[in-house]
Structure formats: C-alpha cells, structure tokens
Amino acid sequence: MDALGGFQAPGVYVEEISLKSHTIQGVDTMTAAFAGPTLSGPVGTVPELLTSFAEFQAIYGDASEISFAGPHKTQNYVAFAARSFFDNGGRRLYIARVTAPDGVNTTPPTAADYARALSTLEGLGDVSVVAAPGGTITEASGIASVAPIHSVLIAHVSRQGAYQFAVLDPPPACSTSDVEALRAQANSNNAALYYPWITIPNPQTMPKPLASINVPPSGFICGIYARVDSQRGVWKAPANEPLIGAAGFERTLTSADIDLLNPLGVNCLRAFPGKGNLVWGARTTSSDPEWKYVNLRRYFLYLEHSIDQGTQWVVFEPNGDPLWATVRETVSNFLFNEWRSGALLGNKPEQAYFVKCDRTTMTQNDLDNGRLICLIGVAAVKPAEFVIFRIGQKTADTTNS
Numbered sequence: 001m002d003a004l005g006g007f008q009a010p011g012v013y014v015e016e017i018s019l020k021s022h023t024i025q026g027v028d029t030m031t032a033a034f035a036g037p038t039l040s041g042p043v044g045t046v047p048e049l050l051t052s053f054a055e056f057q058a059i060y061g062d063a064s065e066i067s068f069a070g071p072h073k074t075q076n077y078v079a080f081a082a083r084s085f086f087d088n089g090g091r092r093l094y095i096a097r098v099t100a101p102d103g104v105n106t107t108p109p110t111a112a113d114y115a116r117a118l119s120t121l122e123g124l125g126d127v128s129v130v131a132a133p134g135g136t137i138t139e140a141s142g143i144a145s146v147a148p149i150h151s152v153l154i155a156h157v158s159r160q161g162a163y164q165f166a167v168l169d170p171p172p173a174c175s176t177s178d179v180e181a182l183r184a185q186a187n188s189n190n191a192a193l194y195y196p197w198i199t200i201p202n203p204q205t206m207p208k209p210l211a212s213i214n215v216p217p218s219g220f221i222c223g224i225y226a227r228v229d230s231q232r233g234v235w236k237a238p239a240n241e242p243l244i245g246a247a248g249f250e251r252t253l254t255s256a257d258i259d260l261l262n263p264l265g266v267n268c269l270r271a272f273p274g275k276g277n278l279v280w281g282a283r284t285t286s287s288d289p290e291w292k293y294v295n296l297r298r299y300f301l302y303l304e305h306s307i308d309q310g311t312q313w314v315v316f317e318p319n320g321d322p323l324w325a326t327v328r329e330t331v332s333n334f335l336f337n338e339w340r341s342g343a344l345l346g347n348k349p350e351q352a353y354f355v356k357c358d359r360t361t362m363t364q365n366d367l368d369n370g371r372l373i374c375l376i377g378v379a380a381v382k383p384a385e386f387v388i389f390r391i392g393q394k395t396a397d398t399t400n401s
Contacts, residue, residue: 022326024310024334027163029128029234029302030226031092032085034219035117035153036078036134037066037109038097046120047094056082060095063203080200081133081219087245088220089227094127096120098134109134111148118156128301129225130157131167131218146171147185154188163305165298166191167225168285169216173250176257183266189291190301192284194221194267197250198243198277214250217243217269224279225298234302235343237295237383239282243269246277265292282383296380299343303378307331319372324357327374331355335378345379353378 007013033047039061042048050056056079063079078095085093096117098109109117114132121127135149150168157164168191170179179195186193197214220243228238249269253261258268258280267281282294291297311330317323332355338344339352346352357374366373 022310022313022330024306024330026334026338027128027302027305027309028092028126029229029298030090031094031126032090032129032131032222032226033094033096033121033124033127034078034081034085034134034222035096035114035130035132036081036098037076038078038095038134039064039066039076041095041097043097043099044116044120046123047096050082050093050095051091053083053086056093056095060097075213075215077133077216080215081131081222083203084198084200084215084219084245085223085226088223088243089230090223091226091230092126094121094124111152114149115152115156118152121156122159127164128298129165129167129222131169131222133169133216133218135169147182150182150186150191154186154191157190158188161308163301163308164190165294165301167218167221168193169218170195170197172197172214176253176261179261179266180264183261183264183285186285187287189284189286189288189297192221192267192282192294193265194218194269194279194281195261196253196269198246198269199248199250200245201247212247220244220246221279233341233343235295235299235381237282237293237385239267239279239294239383241279242275243277243279248277267294282385293383293385296382299380303338306334307376310334314372319367319370321358323372327357327372328355331357331374331376335376338378343381345381351379 041060048059060079063076063083065073066076067073082093082095098113098117100109100113114135130153132149132153135146153166153168157166168186170182170193174196183193194217198217198220199212199214202211202213224241225238228236228241248271253268253270258270261268262281262283265283265285267279267283269277270280271277284291284294284297286292311327314323314327335353335355336349339346339349344352354377355374357372361373361375362371
C-alpha cells in the first residue's frame with residue numbers, strides 16, 4: 001500500500017465514510033426491581049422483565065396470602081407492591097424472588113436470603129431503583145429484623161458501576177421513635193426511607209376479608225419515581241405527588257411529627273384535605289448535605305451512567321489532543337441538552353456546566369499509564385423544599401402614585 005492509501009491508477013474513487021459524531025444518550029431511569037417472597041416463580045435465575053401486573057400474576061401468582069412452614073402466614077406484599085408500582089406510573093419491573101436456601105417458602109426470607117436473590121439482578125444494566133417490600137416479613141418484628149435487609153439492599157445498589165437507588169420500607173406498626181432509630185442505622189447517599197405504611201382496599205374476597213389492609217410504601221414510591229421521570233425528568237423531586245390507590249395511612253402524621261422526621265431524612269406520607277394522599281418529602285438517608293435530596297442523587301447517577309455508556313468507544317483510542325477534543329465535545333453536547341431541558345441552573349450553558357479534558361486534567365504520568373481524565377462540573381437544580389413569601393404592609397405615598 002502506498003501513501004495514497006492503496007490507489008494505484010489515476011481516476012475518481014468513491015468511498016463511504018461516517019460523518020456521525022459521537023453522542024451520549026440518556027439512560028433509562030424508570031426500571032425497578034423488587035425482592036421478596038411470592039406464591040410462585042423462578043428462583044436463582046435472571047428474572048424476566050414485566051410490563052404489567054397481569055404479567056406479574058402469570059409468573060409469580062396473585063396477591064393471595066403466603067403460607068410458610070408452621071404457623072407463619074403473611075400478606076403478599078410483593079404482589080401488592082407490583083400492582084401499586086404499575087398503578088402509579090411504573091412501566092418496567094423485575095422480581096427477585098426470595099426463598100429459603102431449599103428454594104421454597106419454608107420460613108420468613110433472612111438478610112442472606114435477600115442477598116442471594118438480589119445477586120440475580122447484577123447482570124441487568126437497566127435497573128435504576130430497587131426495593132424489598134417483602135423485607136418486612138420476618139419471624140421477629142421491629143427494626144432489628146428490618147435493618148439487616150436494608151443493609152443488604154444498600155450494599156447492592158452501591159456496588160461499583162451499579163448506578164442504582166434503594167427505596168426503604170419501615171416495619172409495620174412503626175412509631176415515630178422506631179422510624180427515627182431505623183433511619184439512624186441507614187446512612188447512604190443511594191437510599192431513601194418512606195413512612196408510614198399505606199392503607200389500601202383489600203383485593204382479596206375469600207375468606208372473610210378485612211375491608212382494608214396496610215402495605216409497605218415502596219411499591220407506590222417506585223411507581224411515582226417512574227411517573228415523575230417520564231413526565232418531567234429524573235431531576236424533578238418525586239414529592240408533592242399523589243399516591244394513586246392509597247385509601248389512607250396506617251398512622252396519621254401531625255405537623256409536629258413531620259417537623260421531627262423531615263430534617264432527619266425520613267420522607268413522610270401525608271393526607272391533605274382537598275388534595276388527597278401525597279408524598280411529602282424528598283430526602284435521602286445520607287449524612288452528607290451535598291447529597292441531601294433524592295432527585296439530586298438520582299440525577300447524578302443518571303449523568304454518570306449515561307456518560308459511562310456513551311463514552312465506551314474512547315477505550316484504546318490514541319490518547320492525545322484530537323481524542324480529548326472529541327471527548328469534550330461529546331460530553332458538552334450531552335450536558336447542553338440537559339441544560340436546555342431545565343435540569344441545570346444558569347442562564348447560559350457556561351453557567352450550567354463545564355467540561356475539561358486536556359493537559360490541565362492529566363499529568364505526563366497519567367498519559368504514560370494510559371489514563372484519560374475528564375473533569376466535569378454541573379450546576380444541578382435543587383428542589384424548592386421551603387417556599388417562603390415575605391409579605392409586609394406598604395404605606396401609600398405620593399411618590400408611587
């Protein structure tokens with residue numbers, strides 16, 4: 001081959017080239033996964049994607065009570081959560097069925113059982129939110145039995161490259177002091193705790209059903225996450241949103257309760273006359289004030305995951321100025337679209353974000369060791385959690401007439 005690329009005889013040669021620039025597509029944030037016992041379904045295998053409650057019933061059974069060996073019998077909280085998820089706007093759901101090591105519902109399923117079930121989700125790259133509505137089914141009651149399952153759930157979503165967020169449920173009949181203690185044991189940027197349990201009409205008709213039952217809130221909340229992400233964007237706080245299908249709450253919270261719990265990072269569910277049953281909180285369980293809000297943390301997970309997936313082509317490319325310029329352009333174009341959609345602050349793009357990938361972000365040692373380092377900063381929108389109108393009495397005078 002010569003310097004002309006293999007052309008030997010004079011003439012006109014037509015070649016196809018790609019003029020398409022590298023782009024970053026925003027990843028899906030509306031796919032959830034639930035872990036817990038069900039009436040039936042596969043165990044220990046990668047679960048099948050569900051897009052409706054009818055599909056859940058076909059694989060995992062209906063919402064009938066689950067019987068364990070001995071006297072143990074409980075409501076089918078995973079089934080209720082799946083139905084609430086789809087009713088509230090959820091579209092895509094995986095179920096990690098939890099059983100005892102023998103593969104059957106012999107006893108109410110432990111933290112180790114949950115860890116084993118959650119491991120089946122590790123190969124799924126589209127899961128954004130994970131919950132364990134069945135994690136309240138334990139032989140013991142109270143926070144001592146729920147906290148270990150929370151720890152397993154948080155560890156699962158916090159894995160390197162997982163880009164996931166956990167929705168935590170309190171145990172049933174939980175007092176404000178109990179949920180305060182439970183929150184103190186869960187310190188994570190990637191989780192949020194909701195309280196209290198939600199009252200729903202009992203869908204079961206036999207035998208002699210209760211008119212209503214109480215269920216964990218995570219199914220509703222994950223559906224609301226999906227609904228808000230779809231209608232507004234992952235950067236919008238999933239709060240001041242209706243809980244579709246909720247008839248009330250296991251406990252009615254007072255303003256004093258909310259004044260206590262909200263600063264601690266417990267997201268309260270509340271009934272408002274004329275407005276219905278609403279989510280009235282959007283805080284994570286993090287002690288780091290930088291990651292105080294659910295939407296802010298989930299938005300950064302979305303950004304990180306999107307940039308990760310959209311820049312895989314960079315690996316093994318020649319690490320020099322042309323590559324750095326392409327990386328800067330690719331990431332900047334993605335963030336420009338985010339700013340234009342309302343996700344970032346600033347009247348101009350340069351106020352909303354910056355992207356640096358050059359000799360100021362990499363040393364010669366970095367280059368010698370094959371490292372490309374890109375520094376990205378974004379001014380993300382935070383929720384207006386406290387809306388304050390200051391009103392004073394104005395005295396009329398002639399200067400303003």
